Amino acid sequence: MREKGFAISLDAVIALGLAFIFFAAVSYYFSFPESSSFRSLKLKEASFDLGAVLEKSGQLESAVKDNKTIELRRILNKTPNNLCFQLKVFSPASSNPVLSVRKSGCPAKYSELTSIKRSFVVLENNDANFYWGEVNAWNRE
């Protein structure tokens, strides 16, 4: 009778222990105010914004014309510290980027990467040529 009762008590303790661990895990999870879905949203918005403003400010066109990435890097370096960006510019004639620049101090180490593409036109020798910029964004680790 005593052994049987002990077995039942042990079962109950294990069950309550498991329930406690479950609630502790839930509590730990909710202790972080920002969910991963918001981090993903931030990355998408940041990469879209960067592509849009670089195109609308004429920086992408100037960089292709001058074949220089100094100004692009200056802009990337002034983005928020927790975000990393890499910008590549492609021409339809080649699969290799004609320009590539990465924010300083941002190694390509990430658990999540967001990528957007944005086309733009460069006027060269009275001719309009299509290019596209690819903005990759990730959180600094």
Next chain:
Amino acid sequence: MRTLNSKGQIFSVELIFAVIVFLLILLLFLNVSLSTTQKIGRRDSFNERYFLADNALQQLLWSSGNPSNWQNLSSLADVNSLGLAESKNYLSKQKVQRLVDLNSSSYSEVKALLGLNNYGMHFAVYDFDGVLLKEFGLSPSSESESVVIERFAFYDGSIVKVKLEAFK
């Protein structure tokens, strides 16, 4: 011969011990449960603020408003929605200036048009070196629970940072 009396005593000691253990575990359980409920509440509140602030800023950066010439109207009575964009991420100087001018007279109406009725808001445009160019709204107090959304835009010939803070 076992007596009824001694059997009952053993049972009582075990019962008391079991009840104490049970109450301790129950207390822990209730404590964790209450703490989790509070954290879920805070998370819900944060999510709602984030969602509303993100939507409001998206509206300002991507839309020109309805009607699109709202900046020329004398009041916001006939304005259905606010937007600062000439095109996506390209801010109109006139619309930004009109929003700034509305700060003293129509703070609540602007908040309502952006879906932030239940929150305070602060909207600001900074250059890329962090110098404040334009602002609208109130600054939150140090005790406020706030969410800050930061985006990039093109304004007055430069790339700028645009921040919207929603707080309670």
